[in-house]
Amino acid sequence: MQPLGPDLPHTHPRPVHWLATATALAAVVAGAAVFQPSDAKATTDTPTTAAAPGAGTPGAPGVKAPDPTTADYPVDCGPETVDVTDRASGDLDGDGRPETVAVVRCHSATGTPPSGMYVLAQPDGKGKGEAGRPRIVATFLDPEERMSVTDFALRGTKVSATLLGYSSQQVPRCCPDLQRKVNWQWQDGKFVLKALPVAGSV
Template identity: 55%
Template sequence: MQPSAGQDHPHTHARGVHWISTAAALGAVVAAMALVPTADASSGKHTTAAPATPAAPTAPVTAPDPTAATYPLNCPGGVRTDVISRVSGDLDGDGRPETAVVVRCHSDTGTPPSGVYVLHAPAEPGGAPVIAVTLVKPQDNRQIQDFRLEGRTVKATVLGFSSDSVPQCCPDLSRSYSWEWRGDRYVALPGPAGTAA
């Protein structure tokens, strides 16, 4: 969906009144990974079906563990990353759970910018979860509140700054966001912009 001129969005490197104004990166669509058909399915060759055998019960698929993933955060001094919030569910309707997560660099004081990511299960057993898509980039200097899952929709309040003079502790702009899987990608749905409480 293409927002009208003057709308604000949470994917921008500039701070200021239009702190959330990059619709192409977040307000439009965020591409996700597609499934690749198997060789037999794509070749069109007919194969003889083997006799049916009872399927062995399968263990339930667990959601990706966000503490086992590696995130593209440039943390000063190599400090660790902290998982601030997480929600898990079948976000894209493929029958397997994903994990959406809010992550930021560790800090004993202050509030570093957050990134928001969707994780898929590891490609191989025992591997690390894979970042499928970035919903909010930490470089955009945003903070995330009220992170939650409603059905298959990820929701949050994204906080930002009206100018460089606003202290990092106290963002003064606020906008609600929803991210939904539609077709083959996540679509960002911004709510009205306002001021942070």
């Protein structure tokens, strides 16, 4: 399996999708797709410990992490449902309130639908009819980029994953042939994407 291509600089914190372009080796080049949570104001200088979904976090007794199964994701699955395939919770921005990172994809009995990865915060109660739904405050990966997520983890305030992709339309959708390890962390008021070096590179 070939690695995903070289890094792109982090985009400004606004809702834009991942970028994908071909390199000489037909690898995928991916950039961040996040925006700043409207009420986040702290940095990741304060270490935190990930908590189980629905549990309180250190420093915020009784504050529950957003439940990813109740969120309304911007994913078009047609008649199928959206499955939450992985999740982890912790105080990612150091504001004393837990967020939840959810990995989702459309339900399918066969094949591997592309994944989406979202950061959820507690509802603000301002949206009509949405008082109980978690807010999506950042998009790490949009399903439109046709990638899958594996090795997902939240350690302290760092979210890490391996992204799997395809070098061409001819590659069967069951069998991705590209991969790249990445992580995200809250720094200077925004989530910052870092693509880890490819094995054997300088």
